[in-house]
Amino acid sequence: MLDRIQKLVTEMKEMTENIAHDLRSPITRIRGVAEMSLTSGKATDEHEAVAGNTVEECDRLLEMINTMLYISRAEARAEKLSPQEVNMAEVIRDACELFRPVAEDKGVSLISDVGTDLRVRGELQDLQRMIANLIDNAVNYTPPHGVVTVAGESNHKLIIIRVEDTGIGIAAHEIPRIFRRFYRCDRSRSQPGVGLGLSLVQAIVQAHRGEISVSSVPNAGSTFTVTLPSASTAS
Numbered sequence: 562m563l564d565r566i567q568k569l570v571t572e573m574k575e576m577t578e579n580i581a582h583d584l585r586s587p588i589t590r591i592r593g594v595a596e597m598s599l600t601s602g603k604a605t606d607e608h609e610a611v612a613g614n615t616v617e618e619c620d621r622l623l624e625m626i627n628t629m630l631y632i633s634r635a636e637a638r639a640e641k642l643s644p645q646e647v648n649m650a651e652v653i654r655d656a657c658e659l660f661r662p663v664a665e666d667k668g669v670s671l672i673s674d675v676g677t678d679l680r681v682r683g684e685l686q687d688l689q690r691m692i693a694n695l696i697d698n699a700v701n702y703t704p705p706h707g708v709v710t711v712a713g714e715s716n717h718k719l720i721i722i723r724v725e726d727t728g729i730g731i732a733a734h735e736i737p738r739i740f741r742r743f744y745r746c747d748r749s750r751s752q753p754g755v756g757l758g759l760s761l762v763q764a765i766v767q768a769h770r771g772e773i774s775v776s777s778v779p780n781a782g783s784t785f786t787v788t789l790p791s792a793s794t795a796s
């Protein structure tokens with residue numbers, strides 16, 4: 562029975578991946594046609610607006626499909642850890658520098674508080690995406706005058722990373738659902754986003770044999786904690 566369920570789950574995952582993959586080409590073609598009519602110089606204002614809208618929607622769909630495929634690939638990699646060493650202290654500092662102007666534009670302070678050497682084994686690009694997604698959410702869901710702090714420390718054989726914000730928080734009943742694909746909490750559905758960021762973060766953390774947890778108080782803030790095996794222990 563368990564084998565049959567496992568087989569069904571695997572088949573469903575493969576089917577979703579195939580659909581996502583097959584959708585990419587027609588959407589790219591639709592985008593191309595819309596872009597051509599935008600640049601032809603022959604379109605009326607009304608047609609230009611429709612074409613511009615089509616290009617934007619196609620970009621959104623392509624981004625969504627690419628993220629879904631990226632999640633599947635990260636999940637598939639779970640057993641094979643890259644031998645490459647990555648210093649998470651640098652990843653965190655670089656990400657904070659990148660996001661600081663966006664945060665400051667919104668009136669949110671972004672602080673990085675990391676040690677000098679937080680080495681893990683893994684894929685640099687994945688780990689950068691993981692941190693970027695957590696910071697992006699923290700800044701997005703924190704109103705002006707708030708603070709986002711990204712801290713990293715090494716504790717025995719673990720690297721512990723905390724992304725803490727003073728934002729809108731997450732209701733207790735929604736916490737178990739936020740890592741599901743496409744899930745968005747009631748309070749954030751009116752904002753842009755597709756609900757794939759945390760699924761991606763979780764897939765990357767697990768692919769690196771780590772864990773992620775969240776604690777949150779509505780209207781006070783949230784803390785996402787990621788623990789990863791340090792490079793000296795992961796093999």
Ligand code: ADP
Nearest residue numbers: 698699702739745746749754755756757758759
């Ligand atoms: P997205 O941000 O695109 O909606 P995510 O998968 O990154 O998707 O997050 C899922 C949901 O979890 C968000 O829609 C939001 O409701 C909630 N969430 C994530 N991070 C935070 C945060 N730092 N503070 C408050 N809510 C958050």
